[in-house]
Amino acid sequence: MSRWKPDGRGRLEKAALELYNHKGFEATTVAEIAGRAGLTERTFYRHFADKRAVLFPSDNPLPAILADATASAPVPLPPLEVVTHALIEAAPVYEEREDLVRQRQAVIAANPELQERELAKLAALAATLTQALRERGLDTTTAALAAEIGIAAFKVAYERWINDPDEHTLAQHIRETLDTAKHLTTPAEHAAATDNVSFTGQQGTA
Amino acid sequence: MSRWKPDGRGRLEKAALELYNHKGFEATTVAEIAGRAGLTERTFYRHFADKRAVLFPSDNPLPAILADATASAPVPLPPLEVVTHALIEAAPVYEEREDLVRQRQAVIAANPELQERELAKLAALAATLTQALRERGLDTTTAALAAEIGIAAFKVAYERWINDPDEHTLAQHIRETLDTAKHLTTPAEHAAATDNVSFTGQQGTA
DNA sequence: GTCCTGATGTCAGTTCGTGACATCACTGTA
DNA sequence: TACAGTGATGTCACGAACTGACATCAGGAC
Numbered sequence A, B: 001m002s003r004w005k006p007d008g009r010g011r012l013e014k015a016a017l018e019l020y021n022h023k024g025f026e027a028t029t030v031a032e033i034a035g036r037a038g039l040t041e042r043t044f045y046r047h048f049a050d051k052r053a054v055l056f057p058s059d060n061p062l063p064a065i066l067a068d069a070t071a072s073a074p075v076p077l078p079p080l081e082v083v084t085h086a087l088i089e090a091a092p093v094y095e096e097r098e099d100l101v102r103q104r105q106a107v108i109a110a111n112p113e114l115q116e117r118e119l120a121k122l123a124a125l126a127a128t129l130t131q132a133l134r135e136r137g138l139d140t141t142t143a144a145l146a147a148e149i150g151i152a153a154f155k156v157a158y159e160r161w162i163n164d165p166d167e168h169t170l171a172q173h174i175r176e177t178l179d180t181a182k183h184l185t186t187p188a189e190h191a192a193a194t195d196n197v198s199f200t201g202q203q204g205t206a
Numbered sequence C: 001g002t003c004c005t006g007a008t009g010t011c012a013g014t015t016c017g018t019g020a021c022a023t024c025a026c027t028g029t030a
Numbered sequence D: 001t002a003c004a005g006t007g008a009t010g011t012c013a014c015g016a017a018c019t020g021a022c023a024t025c026a027g028g029a030c
Helices: A008-023 A030-036 A041-047 A062-072 A079-095 A098-109 A112-134 A140-163 A170-182 B008-023 B030-036 B041-047 B062-072 B079-095 B098-109 B112-134 B140-163 B170-182
Strands: none
Touching: A008 A030, A008 A041, A008 A098, A030 A041, A062 A079, A062 A112, A079 A098, A079 A112, A079 A140, A079 A170, A098 A112, A112 A140, A112 B112, A140 A170, A140 B140, A140 B170, A170 B140, B008 B030, B008 B041, B008 B098, B030 B041, B062 B079, B062 B112, B079 B098, B079 B112, B079 B140, B079 B170, B098 B112, B112 B140, B140 B170
């Protein structure tokens, strides 16, 4: 028989997610994770760069999907439509793993360190999109702007998807959010649509 | 005479920036910073939450400026114009400290950990903007979207300002970038403006 | 069979970050 | 003038995050 139980990496991922959920990210030590997976701390660091990386898989398919979708979009499409197309192509990656994504998101939402890492990952996706748009012939600024705005809209759409359970698909939220974005420069009835203004008194100057 | 030299915090900030510049962020230990400032490591942590915080001042005036400018903008303005107005109001904070800002940015650009923190700070600004927009009567989604798009555009404008020395002011870059954003959904001559397409072959799948 | 490879273990060390307690110039007050 | 209180700092001890160097040893290649 084999010298070790198979898929050490998978066991570490599973153990980490369980512990992060059960007792919180900060309160969980790497030694605990490794122990639960039947491995040592040192081995954890052979699979993951740090304690946070275990939640951010390195075999992430999103960059490739975004790059391919951007490259293959019809040529006459305006930049933000290309980005919208690419993001909708990527949506199934989330939708197909909904349970895991939600569990993961709950852990991230509870910890600022993990939120930082999440933002970094999104920024990396924006960089991927930027490069792919440049390869379509866009100048650097336009490419970067379309990419960053696309990711900005994705953030909002993703949060809505997470918070409005099975109301819509993520792809639908992305489509709707980017449609909303188009009207942000017209002086329509944006103001005081309803009176549900929250007078909390705090300014959120964190 | 006083028991200690005055402005320990300031000395720590100065020492940290010098060392981060000179030998890099990672290679600099907190003990070194404290030593150079004539203090101890423990005292460093009384002034700053961690090694990175020394580059991100806690008395940051930006949230208040953005919140105030958002609250005081003319009512009939479309959401993205309100955000543009607020960002331009905030620009002098950077422009007035240009030397320090550039030095700080060089350090951040050289280190992923610091880039993460920078992204987190920008996300906090987006949250501040979102709240201020909601208090103007915008619904949550529109507010969040306008705020995130504004910050996305700010990122691009800021990077252009940093890289194009004294070409334009930051405020001008912000204005131009957000003007560009308005045309991102129209199928104009975005494609192949010139032939400076870079065929690097790599997909940037980091 | 022997050699090599690769995933893991062991161990020692550095650095980050924190809690607990000590010090002592300065400040106010009787 | 004495004396208590305050606050910025120092000292010490410690847990936990990472890392480099070397050891182990099943299984596959030849």
